[in-house]
Amino acid sequence: xxxxxxxxxxxxxxxxxxxxxxxxxxxxxxxxxxxxxxxxxxxxxxxxxxxxxxxxxxxxxxxxxxxxxxxxxxxxxxxxxxxxxxxxxxxxxxxxxxxxxxxxxxxxxxxxxxxxxxxxxxxxxxxxxxxxxxxxxxxxxxxxxxxxxxxxxxxxxxxxxxxxxxxxxxxxxxxxxxxxxxxxxxxxxxxxxxxxxxxxxxxxxxxxxxxxxxxxxxxxxxxxxxxxxxxxxxxxxxxxxxxxxxxxxxxxxxxxxxxxxxxxxxxxxxxxxxxxxxxxxxxxxxxxxxxxxxxxxxxxxxxxxxxxxxxxxxxxxxxxxxxxxxxxxxxxxxxxxxxxxxxxxxxxxxxxxxxxxxxxxxxxxxxxxxxxxxxxxxxxxxxxxxxxxxxxxxxxxxxxxxxxxxxxxxxxxxxxxxxxxxxxxxxxxxxxxxxxxxxxxxxxxxxxxxxxxxxxxxxxxxxxxxxxxxxxxxxxxxxxxxxxxxxxxxxxxxxxxxxxxxxxxxxxxxxxxxxxxxxxxxxxxxxxxxxxxxxxxxxxxxxxxxxxxxxxxxxxxxxxxxxxxxxxxxxxxxxxxxxxxxxxxxxxxxxxxxxxxxxxxxxxxxxxxxxxxxxxxxxxxxxxxxxxxxxxxxxx
Numbered sequence: 001x002x003x004x005x006x007x008x009x010x011x012x013x014x015x016x017x018x019x020x021x022x023x024x025x026x027x028x029x030x031x032x033x034x035x036x037x038x039x040x041x042x043x044x045x046x047x048x049x050x051x052x053x054x055x056x057x058x059x060x061x062x063x064x065x066x067x068x069x070x071x072x073x074x075x076x077x078x079x080x081x082x083x084x085x086x087x088x089x090x091x092x093x094x095x096x097x098x099x100x101x102x103x104x105x106x107x108x109x110x111x112x113x114x115x116x117x118x119x120x121x122x123x124x125x126x127x128x129x130x131x132x133x134x135x136x137x138x139x140x141x142x143x144x145x146x147x148x149x150x151x152x153x154x155x156x157x158x159x160x161x162x163x164x165x166x167x168x169x170x171x172x173x174x175x176x177x178x179x180x181x182x183x184x185x186x187x188x189x190x191x192x193x194x195x196x197x198x199x200x201x202x203x204x205x206x207x208x209x210x211x212x213x214x215x216x217x218x219x220x221x222x223x224x225x226x227x228x229x230x231x232x233x234x235x236x237x238x239x240x241x242x243x244x245x246x247x248x249x250x251x252x253x254x255x256x257x258x259x260x261x262x263x264x265x266x267x268x269x270x271x272x273x274x275x276x277x278x279x280x281x282x283x284x285x286x287x288x289x290x291x292x293x294x295x296x297x298x299x300x301x302x303x304x305x306x307x308x309x310x311x312x313x314x315x316x317x318x319x320x321x322x323x324x325x326x327x328x329x330x331x332x333x334x335x336x337x338x339x340x341x342x343x344x345x346x347x348x349x350x351x352x353x354x355x356x357x358x359x360x361x362x363x364x365x366x367x368x369x370x371x372x373x374x375x376x377x378x379x380x381x382x383x384x385x386x387x388x389x390x391x392x393x394x395x396x397x398x399x400x401x402x403x404x405x406x407x408x409x410x411x412x413x414x415x416x417x418x419x420x421x422x423x424x425x426x427x428x429x430x431x432x433x434x435x436x437x438x439x440x441x442x443x444x445x446x447x448x449x450x451x452x453x454x455x456x457x458x459x460x461x462x463x464x465x466x467x468x469x470x471x472x473x474x475x476x477x478x479x480x481x482x483x484x485x486x487x488x489x490x491x492x493x494x495x496x497x498x499x500x501x502x503x504x505x506x507x508x509x510x511x512x513x514x515x516x517x518x519x520x521x522x523x524x525x526x527x528x529x530x531x532x533x534x535x536x537x538x539x540x541x542x543x544x545x546x547x548x549x550x551x552x553x554x555x556x557x558x559x560x561x562x563x564x565x566x567x568x569x570x571x572x573x574x575x576x577x578x579x580x581x582x583x584x585x586x587x588x589x590x591x592x593x594x595x596x597x598x599x600x601x602x603x604x605x606x607x608x609x610x611x612x613x614x615x616x617x618x619x620x621x622x623x624x625x626x627x628x629x630x631x632x633x634x635x636x
Contacts, residue, residue: 045116052120053084053108057096059127067127070095089113094125101127134215140182140207140222144174144195147225148234152178156197156226160207163190185209193222200226230262230282235312237281241288243274244320250274251292251321258289258334258372266372268334277314281306289372290319291332295342298322299332301374327358327379334372339364346381354383354545356538358406359426368419375471376411381428383538385545386442386477388450395549397484401587401598402440403546405538407475409447410468420467425476427462432536435459437590440477441466447473478542480587487584491515491606493576496564497615504568511562515580515606518555522584522599532594539591547587547598555603565610573615578608 055076057067063080072094074082086092089110096104106125113119140160144153154176160169167187172180185191188209195203207220227234239259245251252274260266262284269276278286283306290300300319309315324330327346333339341362349355358381386402389395406425427435439457442450455466457476464476494511498504521527525543529535564574581604589596 045114047116048087049089049113049115049117049119050085050087051089051110051113052118053092053110054120054122055082055084055094056080056122056124057082057127058124059101059129061129064098064101064127066098067101068097070097086110094123096125096127098127100132101129104128136212136214137183137217138185138188138209139217139219140169140185140191140193140209141219142180142193142195142222142224144178144180144197144203144224144226147227152176153197153200153226154178156180156195156200158193158195160191160193162187163192163206165189195224195226197226199229201229201231228282230284232283232311236279237283237286237306237309237311238277238279238314239281239286239288239317240314241271241276241278241317241319243271243290244318246321246323254293256291256293256332256334258291258332260287260289260372261285283307283311287372288317288319289332289374290321291334292321296324298324298330299374301332301372327381328377330374330376332372333364333369333375335369336366338366341375341377343377343379346379348381353541356381356383356405356428358428360406360408361424362410363422363424364417365419365421368417368421369415370418373412373415375415378409378411380407381405382407383542383545385549386450386475387546387549388442388452389549390449397583397585397602398482399549400482401480401543401546401549401589402477403542404442404475404477405542407473409473410471413445413471415471417469420469423466423468423474425464427459427464429536429539430462432534432539434534434536434539434592436478437593438479439464440479442475442477444473444475450475478546478589480546480589483586483588485584485586486604487582488579488607489516489582491578491580493562493578493608495576496568496574498568498570498572498574501570503570504564504574506565506567507563509564509568509574511564511574511576513560513562513576513578513608514557515560515578516555516557516582516603519550519552519600519602520555521552522601523597525598528596528598532591532596534591534594534596543589543596543598546589547600550602552600555601560606562608565608566612568612571615572612574610574612576608576610578606580604580606 055069057064057076057080065076065078065080067076067080069075069082072084074084076082089112092108092110094106094108096106104125104127106123108121108123110119110121142158144156145151146153154174156174158172158174158180160182161167169182169185169191172182174180188211191207191209193205193207203224203226205222205224207222209218209220212218241257243251243255252272255271257269257271257276258266259278261281285303285305287301287303292299298321300321324344326344329341329343331339331341341364343360345359346357348357358379360379362375362377383403383405386404387395387399389399405428408423429435441453441455441457443453444450455468457464457466468474491513493513496504496509496511525540525547529540529543562576566574568574582601583604584599584601587598587600589598
């Protein structure tokens with residue numbers, strides 16, 4: 001840009017100079033002659049001309065403040081103005097910089113001027129705003145409403161995740177009108193939107209934000225119906241339950257039907273017509289319990305997966321009743337009702353001497369269970385040895401004699417109770433009138449490995465009773481006290497004569513002797529019971545099972561072979577002496593307040609001592625005698 005300097009002269013100045021000239025001319029003319037007038041030379045400045053550039057920066061919107069001007073390091077004020085001063089003419093380049101505007105440079109030409117002259121040059125500079133390209137805007141907008149009533153749902157939680165990344169959208173909550181909005185979403189792609197509300201099914205949608213051109217607005221709109229939790233678009237299941245008797249006909253007597261849909265509260269329905277309708281069932285499972293008033297029938301329980309059926313239709317569900325069997329019954333127990341489970345009596349098998357008749361029941365108080373449960377009791381009446389022993393705790397002489405007469409397996413295994421239940425067992429010896437004074441309880445997880453438990457067994461009105469806190473297998477056990485006494489008996493032992501020329505080393509010689517093995521009754525079970533005035537075949541069998549931890553078949557003599565435990569020198573004889581231990585065990589049972597003592601004697605270890613002495617034809621005892629130690633041998 002070329003800037004022109006304009007110089008204007010005033011007419012008043014010229015006239016004033018003429019007046020001054022005229023005045024001084026008159027004055028000097030009166031004093032000097034023409035030849036006497038002096039000559040005054042003109043005044044000339046030696047300073048260069050000074051230029052001032054008055055800068056104004058504008059845009060299409062007016063003056064621009066804050067424009068940086070280089071290389072002068074100037075900045076425009078609020079009016080867009082700034083001033084630059086320099087001496088000397090020439091071209092001056094002004095570079096303008098401001099954020100949001102295109103950088104631009106202008107050249108101002110400063111014309112030549114006389115020395116000392118001050119020249120002002122106005123300069124108006126224009127800056128063009130940078131054209132800002134508006135980015136595309138992406139929004140996810142939605143409305144949540146009840147799929148049945150179409151009413152808006154407020155308070156639903158909305159969350160979003162960009163698929164294939166860890167980008168998440170902040171949780172939103174639907175407004176009173178059921179709407180939510182994610183505005184100015186930063187990244188495009190597929191967003192998995194999850195909407196949740198208490199009592200409603202979760203809803204999942206995929207919102208795809210497709211890239212559009214700059215400046216465009218892309219709205220992804222969602223219309224989201226929600227349905228009650230457990231329904232399929234508001235639809236539910238219905239069951240038509242038909243109670244079928246054992247002969248295939250409808251059971252029209254009174255039963256109580258209880259159903260539980262998923263984890264919802266159980267619903268109790270009395271049924272007398274043999275059928276009932278259950279409606280409004282939600283997806284998941286339904287458990288049906290049927291409790292029959294007639295105790296000869298088993299209770300019924302079954303869980304059904306409703307996803308196997310078509311929703312919105314009526315499902316026909318037959319409930320087939322079964323009869324309780326000897327020693328085996330199932331019953332539905334409701335949490336708020338006391339229940340007595342009467343187990344059908346186990347009848348003794350006359351062909352099996354260890355079989356015994358037993359009658360039992362379970363009393364379950366109200367509040368013992370937290371929810372409806374089908375309980376099964378399987379009872380056996382079998383007399384069997386109940387001594388607990390394994391590799392770590394083997395049977396010893398101090399092990400008491402135990403025998404079980406009733407075993408109950410209670411299902412479901414591991415079920416625990418809020419209150420203890422009571423197992424009652426009618427005294428199986430009530431006909432003979434005999435009562436065992438002390439019973440022990442044992443339990444087993446698998447029915448094979450048994451352990452003692454501290455459950456007390458009481459007896460009242462002909463019934464043994466004990467409390468049970470959790471289900472497993474249990475058995476009632478007749479137990480005893482045991483006392484032991486040990487005695488020794490001398491044995492007749494053989495000798496070893498060394499007739500050779502070399503010594504017989506330790507363990508190389510052999511001799512024979514007789515010992516005893518086995519066990520025998522000192523006082524048999526029959527004699528012990530007779531002494532107490534008790535006569536009952538099953539009690540006799542029970543006590544024999546208890547004490548016969550090992551077979552009691554009598555004590556027999558056996559031929560044994562022993563060896564020398566010291567060296568035998570030539571011409572000497574080894575003489576063995578031995579003793580065998582016998583343990584007498586007294587098992588005391590309490591029956592009818594009397595002590596019934598069964599005594600068993602058992603042969604135990606043999607202790608052998610040996611010595612050697614000089615042998616002559618008269619077998620005189622002389623020379624050196626060596627005492628031996630303990631020895632023994634195997635029977636032949």
